[in-house]
Amino acid sequence: MPVPAIEVVNLEKIYTRRRGEPVRAVDGLTFSIAPGSIFGLLGPNGAGKTTTLKILTTLIKPTSGHARILGIDVVGDPLKVRQHISVVIQESAVELFLSVRDNLHTFARFHRLPVDEIERRASRVIAQFGLESESSKKVMDLSGGFRRRVQVAKVFMVDTPVVFLDEFSTGMDPILKRSVMGLLRESAQRGRTIVLTTQILQEAEELCDDILIVSRGREVARGDLHTLKLLASGVYEVTMTFNRVPEGLETELAARHPLRLSVSATTVEIALKEPEHQVLELVTALSKRAQVLRVEIGGASLEDVFVQLMLDGAHETPEHAAITGGGR
């Protein structure tokens, strides 16, 4: 059986505070990640995603439990772990006084790449990230979006087998984001393991082949996209575009307690957990109230699954909140 790229067993992190109760940020997480997969760690704010990532990247030590990267214990041999990982932290992290090219050079030197190889890779990465015209500018003179580009570009300078990305797409325009997602997929196909956290669930849906949803430091659901969608079976997403949205429709629809509802001038998007025939009846009823330009009915998206799990979790005691899907 191959060694998992990442193995986490009963991981706990409790932050003690001078004033107030200790905070249990990670509460008994156990999971493993296969090499070459793109793993999404999802959860609401304060769910423990970043804390988990900080433990895996040796920034902090767990209170108890174990975590291993390629079989190396993060507490026992943190330096060896760091030789195998590269990290995009949530906050902006760039050398402001250095040029874009020098940022890439400096990062690669820490990973002991030969100088000629650094130069070759820097030119390639600069082109991949659309940084050609900015390459000799100091990063302090660039916008926040460009700074984030530089930060993410750094991990493509090196060949570390494991990459951690904490909300990597913050501040990126959609075109660059697509391109970076493509690069991440290519990296994973070549055997690199990617671990990412994101608040943008569509991103995770498109990118991740293995997802763990956490809340209050605990596993809520685990599996690939299809497995997770089974957890929200019976959820339908309806999108209807009218010539104009009928008056009072938003209030009427809100009364059905949908998982998600968005109403614009002409379009209604609603995610409902109701029997199929009721959903069809709703669509029929709505189509009689205004001219319908477009109707789309689909199954649950990852966002619907996420919302439903979080709502379910909010109504349950923490002891009974865990719902575990399939997965590796």
Added chain:
Amino acid sequence: MTALGAVLYREGMIRATNLTFIFWDVFYPLGYLLVFGVGMTHAVGGALPGGLDYNAFFLAGVLGMASFGIASNTAWSFFMDRDNGIFYEMLTYPLSRSEYLIGKVLFNVLIATAQATVTVLLAGALLDVPVRFDLLPLLVAAVTVGTAGWFFFYAIFALQIRRNDAFNTVTSIFYFVFLFASSMFYPLEPLPEVFRRVAYANPITWQVDVLRYATVGIGEPRVLVMESAAFCVFTAATFLAALWSLHRQE
């Protein structure tokens, strides 16, 4: 490239973006000596105990002050690294925490050594300070260990204090206490007993006394050996404390 080399490269690259700063670092002790030293020589008039004029006496003081200043500036760069976010990213790089600390001070030790060499050479040439060039290796060692020791000392506070305005207050207090309660600006012998005791417990005094011996050959060898040993212990202790502080970053 080794991890230490990479940190050294990084520090060098950042400092090289501001050559004025490097120029200032290298030449400001000499400027201090030319303004303050010459002024005091004329104000005090005549020779100090030991037959030295004030310029010769103050040469070691100015070198001690310079390494103290470089150390506090280097420690302050932790705040800059935190603001840039790069501090936490660097902690995920393939280097140990001790390599990070040592690498960070290494470039500044080189600057401090260049600074000491320039200051000593020009003090001899311009102010007729009777420099003991045969003791240059000791001077380099005293500057190296001194700069490192003070950097580790300041790093303890820079790593524990989260606000740079609070750190600035701390450094101002240290400047006041360490620099004036020491043998940096004046000989300790004529001073009141209490002041002398405080000054002899001050690591700046230990460093400046060794620097004074290394520059103009003044000092009691037995005392200097003890002071050197004490400063090495101080450096080792502050290194361990700074390392502990770095490990506690969460």
